[in-house]
Amino acid sequence: MMGRIAVAGATIINEGNRFQGTVIINRGIIEEIITGASTQLTRYNPEHTIDARGLLLIPGVIDEHVHFREPGLTSKGDIYSESKAAAAGGVTSIMDMPNTIPQTTTLELLDDKISTAAEKSLVNYSFYMGATNDNIEQLVKIDPLKVCGIKLFMGSSTGDMLVSNREALEKIFKLSPTIIVAHCEDEASIRQNAEKVKQEKGENIPFRFHSSIRSAEACMISSMLAVELAKKHGSRLHILHLSTARELSLMNNSIPLADKKITSEACIPHLWFSERDYDRLGWRIKCNPSIKLESDRQALLEGISSGLVDAVATDHAPHLAFEKDSTYFKSASGMPMVQHSLQVMLELSKKGYFSVEKVVEKMCHAPATIFRIDRRGYIRKGYHADLVLINPTSTETVTTQSLHYRCGWSPLEGEIFHNSIETTFINGHIVYHKGKFDETIKGEALSFNQNQLAYQG
Numbered sequence: 001m002m003g004r005i006a007v008a009g010a011t012i013i014n015e016g017n018r019f020q021g022t023v024i025i026n027r028g029i030i031e032e033i034i035t036g037a038s039t040q041l042t043r044y045n046p047e048h049t050i051d052a053r054g055l056l057l058i059p060g061v062i063d064e065h066v067h068f069r070e071p072g073l074t075s076k077g078d079i080y081s082e083s084k085a086a087a088a089g090g091v092t093s094i095m096d097m098p099n100t101i102p103q104t105t106t107l108e109l110l111d112d113k114i115s116t117a118a119e120k121s122l123v124n125y126s127f128y129m130g131a132t133n134d135n136i137e138q139l140v141k142i143d144p145l146k147v148c149g150i151k152l153f154m155g156s157s158t159g160d161m162l163v164s165n166r167e168a169l170e171k172i173f174k175l176s177p178t179i180i181v182a183h184c185e186d187e188a189s190i191r192q193n194a195e196k197v198k199q200e201k202g203e204n205i206p207f208r209f210h211s212s213i214r215s216a217e218a219c220m221i222s223s224m225l226a227v228e229l230a231k232k233h234g235s236r237l238h239i240l241h242l243s244t245a246r247e248l249s250l251m252n253n254s255i256p257l258a259d260k261k262i263t264s265e266a267c268i269p270h271l272w273f274s275e276r277d278y279d280r281l282g283w284r285i286k287c288n289p290s291i292k293l294e295s296d297r298q299a300l301l302e303g304i305s306s307g308l309v310d311a312v313a314t315d316h317a318p319h320l321a322f323e324k325d326s327t328y329f330k331s332a333s334g335m336p337m338v339q340h341s342l343q344v345m346l347e348l349s350k351k352g353y354f355s356v357e358k359v360v361e362k363m364c365h366a367p368a369t370i371f372r373i374d375r376r377g378y379i380r381k382g383y384h385a386d387l388v389l390i391n392p393t394s395t396e397t398v399t400t401q402s403l404h405y406r407c408g409w410s411p412l413e414g415e416i417f418h419n420s421i422e423t424t425f426i427n428g429h430i431v432y433h434k435g436k437f438d439e440t441i442k443g444e445a446l447s448f449n450q451n452q453l454a455y456q457g
């Protein structure tokens, strides 16, 4: 174990505040936060002092929605490769989805994933349990201290874990021992739209049809049903990847996040791209739910400021290029994003959509609050030292060579960001610094706060 580290003189952005200060890290924990000039530094006798003047220091990003593809789909990515990309992007914790092979639908398979991550993940981790039409007896046995949530596909996507049976849905909402996260797209509408387009235009259609096949209507129908069921049963529900202006009307921004039972997530693809990008990027930006109109994107960006969007994640979902570079109906849905989510949000901030404080709130604080993650997501005394140093003035171009994804491509190649991720601390260790990794240290399993559960009733 290394001795004390002082991260000195950074501009600290945390909990809506911005101040110059120093963070002292000891044994993986934030020991002290010193405001102003670091005259008290000698008192702590740090073994290493990192001169962070001119840099921003924020809590590590918690990406509550990734698909790292292990087990069973590791040609696309695995926990090692994708966690490395995450660390390079300032992401210190990830929550991984169950549509792997096999699907994570039993406690045993969930434990297998946790064991694999303990050996391979560079960042902290937790795994969702997948709901099916008939695994309710497994879902009720989940340990809510250990498992981040139950993933419910109310509409099909990669892996086809669609829960379509109304009776099964009612049971899941009634009996879930933890938060339900839902992918909401109405399958019947999508099938109908696809048939109609096929009949009119044939198989080989431009990718921009994706937004009218996986339509705003399909999202709204399914999100409304999820909200209805959550209200009926008093369940905690987090609606994943909002992609339309209309769905925002289902959200409430008049109560504090910690008191909300129904919350929402927006994902980077829907905040950065819109319909206007289909002709330029085609298969690269085919994802589910689809990227929709520019007016939807603007509404989502506004929702971040207004509080209708609670958290921002990536839906990082890598595929190999050849699996996507095909005709529309054959092209796989999903794109890699975890390495650049923070840079994208900082760039949107620079464009004037919201403050860096807001970026920190949505990417670091909110996931910790919504999922009740134990002592992470904030720069607070006694919390785990998951921290990121950002250079807010450097210019960086996304190149193929700079990608750490196994799939080797990104829809952001050629994009220029006016910020860079300098250093990523995970549990007090420098895991990433200016292009180099310390791979000897592994991330930890996230744990979740029971007291808060009891308090929430």
Ligand SMILES: [Zn+2]
Binding pocket: 065, 067, 097, 315, 317
């Ligand atoms: Zn997803």
